Amino acid sequence: TVSKDCFVSQTGQVVVDCQPNDNQGNPQGNVVSLGDMVPITVDNSVTQVDGTLTANATGLTYQWTLCDGTEIEGETNASFTPTVTGDYAVVVTDGNCSSTSECITVMVNGTTSLNAGDLSFYPNPVQDELTIDFEKMVSDVKVRVFNINGQLMFTQDFPETEMIKLDMSKLIPGTYMLDLTVKGESLKTSIIKM
Structure with missing residues (x-):
């Protein structure tokens, strides 16, 4: 008796054919068809x-x-x-x-946060380009934009900047969460895309 695991990643019927080999890997005998198999689907949502x-x-x-x-x-x-x-x-x-x-x-609210008064976001609502103005040079900046379901739409890192212009033109209209981190301190705000 020979046992071999087989993992199927497609839906529908699968036919498995096996050809026995000798100890040196040379084909021996006829192809054995195991018939139709239906893969098991596991809900991973x-x-x-x-x-x-x-x-x-x-x-x-x-x-x-x-x-x-x-x-x-x-x-x-x-x-x-x-x-x-x-x-x-x-x-x-x-x-x-x-x-x-x-x-x-x-996104988990942290204990350290940026002061919203130290920067500005405009325009909001935005159509094509969102400007983030720090009004001074900052370093180690990470910008992440999430949709309303919490899925990451895009992320950008900036080693040093005073102003960021984000291309929002490819996003569909709706509400997005902007997660901005500067040197480990974070700020989250809603952005409306028109």
Whole structure:
């Protein structure tokens, strides 16, 4: 008896053909057809409400991870509330089949924040280009823009700047969250795209 794991990543019917080999890998005998197989689908969708992520599949096993694949120790429940801003996913397992969700960005309000009076955003609502004016030279700036569902739309880093002009023209109209970090201090504000 020979056992070989086979992972199927497409939906629909799959036909598996096997040809036995001898110990040196030379084909022996006829091709054996195992017939139609229907892949098992594991629901890997996630809902985000008030900073809590919940896997929509029920009754399975879960492992929450960072989007680089690092497992978050002890986070094996269907729901997970991150304590640090970051990009998260869940690996949902049903028996021998696993599926990883898309990355979801969660923004957690920190204790250090930028003073909104030290900078300005204009125009808001914006059509094509958003200006962020610091009114002085700043360094180590990161700008992230998220849609209303918390999905990261784009990110830009600036080693040193006094003014940033963000191209918003490719975004569809709606409300976006702008997460601005300068030397570890952050500010979050809503931007309306027309």
